[in-house]
Amino acid sequence: xxxxxxxxxxNICATRKRAQEASSRLQPYLKSGVVEIDLDSVEILSTSFLxxxxxxxxxxxxxxxxxxxxxxxxxxxxxxxxxxxxxAKAYYRxxxxxxxxxxxxxxEPLKATxxxxxxxxxxxxxxxxxxxx
Amino acid sequence: MNLNFSNVDRFCNDINMADDNPVIDLSxxxxxxxxxxxxxxxxxxxxxxxxxxxKVVVPQxxxxxxxxxxxxxxxxxxxxxxxxxxxxxxxxxxxTSLNDIVDIEKREGIAEDIxxxxxNVLRGNRVSVNTNLVAELICEIxxxxxxxSECTLAAxxxxxxxxxxxxxxxxxxxxxxxxxxxxxxxxxxxxxxxxHCEVAMKAFEPLxxxxxEGGTGLMEARDGILKLGGGLTLATGDGYVIIREGECKLxxxxxxxxxxxxxxxxxxxx
Numbered sequence: 001x002x003x004x005x006x007x008x009x010x011n012i013c014a015t016r017k018r019a020q021e022a023s024s025r026l027q028p029y030l031k032s033g034v035v036e037i038d039l040d041s042v043e044i045l046s047t048s049f050l051x052x053x054x055x056x057x058x059x060x061x062x063x064x065x066x067x068x069x070x071x072x073x074x075x076x077x078x079x080x081x082x083x084x085x086x087x088a089k090a091y092y093r094x095x096x097x098x099x100x101x102x103x104x105x106x107x108e109p110l111k112a113t114x115x116x117x118x119x120x121x122x123x124x125x126x127x128x129x130x131x132x133x
Numbered sequence: 134m135n136l137n138f139s140n141v142d143r144f145c146n147d148i149n150m151a152d153d154n155p156v157i158d159l160s161x162x163x164x165x166x167x168x169x170x171x172x173x174x175x176x177x178x179x180x181x182x183x184x185x186x187x188k189v190v191v192p193q194x195x196x197x198x199x200x201x202x203x204x205x206x207x208x209x210x211x212x213x214x215x216x217x218x219x220x221x222x223x224x225x226x227x228x229t230s231l232n233d234i235v236d237i238e239k240r241e242g243i244a245e246d247i248x249x250x251x252x253n254v255l256r257g258n259r260v261s262v263n264t265n266l267v268a269e270l271i272c273e274i275x276x277x278x279x280x281x282s283e284c285t286l287a288a289x290x291x292x293x294x295x296x297x298x299x300x301x302x303x304x305x306x307x308x309x310x311x312x313x314x315x316x317x318x319x320x321x322x323x324x325x326x327x328x329h330c331e332v333a334m335k336a337f338e339p340l341x342x343x344x345x346e347g348g349t350g351l352m353e354a355r356d357g358i359l360k361l362g363g364g365l366t367l368a369t370g371d372g373y374v375i376i377r378e379g380e381c382k383l384x385x386x387x388x389x390x391x392x393x394x395x396x397x398x399x400x401x402x403x
Binding site: 014015016017043044046048049051054055082085087093107108110111112113114115116118119 | 205
């Protein structure tokens, strides 16, 4: 199994555009089999980036050939949210542990209320001088 | 008068647009919050694009007047220049903001550029927030504006309030707005006459996008802001959505302004 660090696919992991480029760079590796992508030690790893990467892998029918590896549960949580939304499955390795399927996480809907009168701003200002800092 | 989300729409709506050079009377404004600054800027930019230029009565309050100068407000929007010459010369800078209403051009890497600029302010001031998550939010929102607004320029402003222990980031455009954008997807075309606020609320749902494969941008922004204990305010057309403390309120603005204007506030960790 080939293992590569995400920075080899994209030096900044923040936008969808970056994820599309990363996915293109990943495709040649996937032709040889399963690839483990190490997501550790990345300053910014946005949910949009991961969502787009997963979306591109789904489109290429290769999501099941990828194992995401990370040592923080924050990343697993992000992946679980995305998989819940996209109704997809993917595999994950926490640190050097066993590979497991990520359990998709359902999202809780936010209840909205229509209000006839526009409420005041959340943080009303009391000092005019607050504009100069 | 503090110009903020609760009154900036009425302020704009009261401007007499029948005049050849409508008057923007800011004389009584003593404070501009970041959302109001961007909302007013987008109001001006939209009408500038329709051929209007404005006369301005500058704030009497020195701090408010200087704040507009620091934010490069006079240079970003098209006023009759003779009304503001003195203030234009009065630029100064501070370490707690971008010192500008930064234009969001449609070019590659703009979201990352703005993200790093704001990160510099946050790190330079040792702001006690989850900077990585805030950076992610900024990048997400700016990228959304750059990709979806269908107008040449959007703009972003940020302010750190050290005494109040929070940051505010506002982003706006005067493009096609959420309703026109979302209903360009046939799946949501039935909402073409729905109130702006309802369509905006819909856009916060997962995979609801004008793109066929769906997007998660606004939903991720919403959840990230709530996770950080912050709040989000969004206006589009004559609708608004406020999300704060797990609650969502929507309603109608007094002014029907093209595009999308939003701000989010993140408190420092105590």
